[in-house]
Amino acid sequence: ENEFYGSILEFLGSLPKLKFLNLYDNKLTGTIPVTFANLSKLEHLNIGQNQMHGNIPSELGSITRLHVLGVEKNKLTGTLPESLFNLSTLQKLSFMTNQLTEHLPKDVGCFLPNLQVLFAAENELYGSIPEFLGCLQKLKILNLYDNKLTGTIPVTFANLSKLDHLNIGQNHIHGNIPSELGSITCLRFFSVEKNNLTGTLPDSLFNLSALQTL
Structure with missing residues (x-):
């Protein structure tokens, strides 16, 4: 949260003991340095809310x-990059509000056993919501709002026993709201607005005593 501008300096990739790098909310431009891959001890990398372009x-x-x-x-x-799904220690992944175009991979979710937060809203993601997301047993927040996702709501979401926040609004999802979602007892926020859903609202949702926003 400063006024730093220009490209991210390549030398940051030569700091072998660096564990925490936070450049959030500046005016940085350019691309993400490939040299970050040299930071073998890095645990926290946040370069959000800048003006970075190019690929991840x-x-x-x-x-x-x-x-x-x-x-x-x-x-x-x-x-x-599918390589990110090999990061078994990853707890939070946030790439919301970019221009990423992606058919989400269907079979890599179980390789993120520690993921708790996934922010993917406001991109150009398309295709069906992958069933693998139901494998993320520690997931607490899933935000896919405002993409171009199609298909139906995966029944496997019912496996996410720790899920607190589920937002899949403003997509092109069709079909019913699965009654199985009523088993996510920790759910406090559930949003499916601005889709093409049909059918009725499952009675099971009214058993979610923790629910605050529907």
Whole structure:
């Protein structure tokens, strides 16, 4: 939260003991340095809310100790590297409010066993919501708002016993709201507005005693 501008300096990738790097909310431009992949001890990387462009480098998937990766609110394009789904220590992944175009992978979710927060809203993501998201047993927040997602709401979401916040509004999702979602007892926020859903509202949702926003 300063007024730093210009490209991110490449030398930051030569700090072998660096564990925490937060450049959030500046006026940084340019691309994400590939040299970040050299930061083998990095646990927290946040370069959100800048004016970065280009792709998310696939090389970031080699930072095996990474717990937090935030690149939200930039001008990033391209696709989300599948290498990021190999980061077994990752707890928070935020790439919302960019211009990423991606058919979300269908079979990599179980490789993110520690993921608790996934912010993917306000991009150009398309295709069906992957069933693998139901494998993320520690997931607490899932935000897919304002993309171009199609298909139906996965019944596997019912497996997310720790889910607190689920937002899949403003997409092109059709079909019914699965009654199985009534088993997510921790759910406090549930939004499916601005879709093409049909059918009735499941009675099971009214058993969610923690629910505050529907």
